[in-house]
Amino acid sequence: MAQSYSTTLAFVPFFRRLLCAKAVDTALFPCDAIRNFSIIAHIDHGKSTLADRLLELTGTISKKASGSNQQVLDKLKVERERGITVKAQTASMVYAIKSQKYLLNLIDTPGHVDFSWEVSRSLAACQGALLLVDATQGVQAQSISVYHIAQERGLKIIPVINKIDMPASQPARVILQLESMFGVDPVDVLQISAKTGQGVDAVLRAVIERIPPPSASAEKPLKALLFDSHYDRYRGVISLVSITRWGDSFLFMLTGDKIASCHTRKKYEVQEVGVMYPEELPTASLRPGQVGYIACNMKESSEAHVGDTLYRVGAQVDPMPGFRPAKPMVYAGIFPVDTNDFIKLEESVKRLTLTDRSVSVQRESSSALGQGCRLGFLGTLHMDVFRQRLEDEYDANIIVTAPTVPYKVVYKDRTVIVSNPTEFPDLSDSSSGVKQVQEPVVKATIIVPEDHLGEMMKLCFAHRAEDLDHRYLDAGATKSARIILTCTIPLSEIVTDFFDKLKSKSSGYASFDYEDAGYRRSDLSKMVFLLNGKQVDALALIVHRSGQQEVGRTWVKKLHKVIPRQLFEVPIQAAIGKQIIARETLKAMRADVTAGLYGGHYERKMKHLENQKESKRRMKRIGSVDLPQEAFFDILSTKAK
Numbered sequence: 001m002a003q004s005y006s007t008t009l010a011f012v013p014f015f016r017r018l019l020c021a022k023a024v025d026t027a028l029f030p031c032d033a034i035r036n037f038s039i040i041a042h043i044d045h046g047k048s049t050l051a052d053r054l055l056e057l058t059g060t061i062s063k064k065a066s067g068s069n070q071q072v073l074d075k076l077k078v079e080r081e082r083g084i085t086v087k088a089q090t091a092s093m094v095y096a097i098k099s100q101k102y103l104l105n106l107i108d109t110p111g112h113v114d115f116s117w118e119v120s121r122s123l124a125a126c127q128g129a130l131l132l133v134d135a136t137q138g139v140q141a142q143s144i145s146v147y148h149i150a151q152e153r154g155l156k157i158i159p160v161i162n163k164i165d166m167p168a169s170q171p172a173r174v175i176l177q178l179e180s181m182f183g184v185d186p187v188d189v190l191q192i193s194a195k196t197g198q199g200v201d202a203v204l205r206a207v208i209e210r211i212p213p214p215s216a217s218a219e220k221p222l223k224a225l226l227f228d229s230h231y232d233r234y235r236g237v238i239s240l241v242s243i244t245r246w247g248d249s250f251l252f253m254l255t256g257d258k259i260a261s262c263h264t265r266k267k268y269e270v271q272e273v274g275v276m277y278p279e280e281l282p283t284a285s286l287r288p289g290q291v292g293y294i295a296c297n298m299k300e301s302s303e304a305h306v307g308d309t310l311y312r313v314g315a316q317v318d319p320m321p322g323f324r325p326a327k328p329m330v331y332a333g334i335f336p337v338d339t340n341d342f343i344k345l346e347e348s349v350k351r352l353t354l355t356d357r358s359v360s361v362q363r364e365s366s367s368a369l370g371q372g373c374r375l376g377f378l379g380t381l382h383m384d385v386f387r388q389r390l391e392d393e394y395d396a397n398i399i400v401t402a403p404t405v406p407y408k409v410v411y412k413d414r415t416v417i418v419s420n421p422t423e424f425p426d427l428s429d430s431s432s433g434v435k436q437v438q439e440p441v442v443k444a445t446i447i448v449p450e451d452h453l454g455e456m457m458k459l460c461f462a463h464r465a466e467d468l469d470h471r472y473l474d475a476g477a478t479k480s481a482r483i484i485l486t487c488t489i490p491l492s493e494i495v496t497d498f499f500d501k502l503k504s505k506s507s508g509y510a511s512f513d514y515e516d517a518g519y520r521r522s523d524l525s526k527m528v529f530l531l532n533g534k535q536v537d538a539l540a541l542i543v544h545r546s547g548q549q550e551v552g553r554t555w556v557k558k559l560h561k562v563i564p565r566q567l568f569e570v571p572i573q574a575a576i577g578k579q580i581i582a583r584e585t586l587k588a589m590r591a592d593v594t595a596g597l598y599g600g601h602y603e604r605k606m607k608h609l610e611n612q613k614e615s616k617r618r619m620k621r622i623g624s625v626d627l628p629q630e631a632f633f634d635i636l637s638t639k640a641k
């Protein structure tokens, strides 16, 4: 079986190359003729549009293909629907200056804070970055964070102001911001319109002239950094690699080469190598300094470790420093709507996490929802995108529980991270042995016009922010100056509706970014909900003392609204430990569905009983209370907002 799989694979590159109209001869590009770069920017500042223009200008895609600004690198359905990039994409281009041809490898990165791990991973394969700033909006919160990530990696940064075709653009003002924030020399700033193409050829020239080529050493054995991967149903795992060293007399990498992984020590035979052009384009080899893909007989998603070093079998190599593992900020349970679908769901999650390595996965079981997975995400948008991808790409029908952050519970002799409210101890029980509880906090950066500063400060205080500080972003601006506001704020406060409130209270002008700032001691407790005295595990919450009453009252009211009346009276309660915080009572109803049908209508009576049986099948039974699946869905989806 395994043999026939790899035999089939061996023929694939040959046929695929025959089918490809375009060809790239990687042998023509020594290190000096290669540039690996990325586009980094705040969300919506135009990265994908610029990528389209670059691909078009270099003839990689036709004008027709990108004519409708279709953003060819945003390949996922979720990206096209939401107009955001969630997954970094790689594309190679060939561009000539004075008859010298260059191979340019572009890595398009996501802009949203939740995907910054993708950004730092992609930058590992680059030597330079275009820092793109919208001429109408200026430097925003995410521009600052991506700039720092690129600077820490020692990349050559080219500042580019985009959207200069717009009437509201203020390039001179943005140049001042770039100068005061990042110490950029104004003469280095390029001004373009990615939409019309104005100035874009200067970007290509700057990439070649200002970004250094990748370095390759002739002494060291060859190594390839695996920086991304995806799964192909027919060819198994496809790994994106950046070839960093070589020294063998062989050309790396060729079909048939034997390679091994530093991480797993497993060996593979290379079945196909190629570049992303922007789709996979098989090439004869992949050479030092180049970025491309490898298909080898890697069958399991779990074998491709992002950050792994691949090397030629027999060589002695030290692994390259891998990537900082992604640190989940938000956890949620994912359960199949039909409990029989768990195995299928687990397999889909496994496949999807191959294209998104920042998601952590554990099994979870709930008395109300059955068997499921507890997943860790980098933020709530990330969680929502993952849910949508499971539904779009794997046809999954799922329930997602409310997001929660990882808390630290400190006992006398150990500290435990709790990312599932059901596992949070009852602190009112003196025998719990808990010394203190800590919650994760983040350092938030908000950029906002001066007029909205008061509202923003109020919002931050309402969300338990501390250490508020602010300063002017536009040095010397006389009107509508912008402020950078920083504070530390509990992560749990921003995973709910903080961002929506921030946008509405600033009329859409505020931009927001955050970074991990460790843990701080906090007065938290577990709130549970009881239906007729029976606890519903999937609904438990961890709340701060200041919000207990309000949260308790709001939730019992919502539950009261969505739970259908039963044959008996049902108390709905919110409790902390043994103390009931809030209560609503669901009145009893008569449910004899056949009561209105008198003798003789046997068929009608049977049909009613059948209907009742079918809806019972879709009920979740919590103690003596029957909860329709839809009600559960309602509760959890309102709760997740």
Ligand SMILES: Nc1nc2c(ncn2[C@@H]2O[C@H](COP(=O)(O)OP(=O)(O)OP(=O)(O)O)[C@@H](O)[C@H]2O)c(=O)[nH]1
Pocket: 041, 042, 043, 044, 045, 046, 047, 048, 049, 050, 069, 071, 083, 084, 085, 086, 109, 110, 111, 112, 162, 163, 164, 165, 166, 192, 193, 194, 195, 196
């Ligand atoms: N007028 C004008 N609009 C532009 C220009 N560049 C991009 N846009 C528009 O700005 C919007 C955002 O552009 P994208 O290319 O999707 O931005 P992005 O940075 O890739 O967005 P994310 O991937 O979500 O971070 C789109 O509606 C583009 O058409 C430009 O130079 N001029």
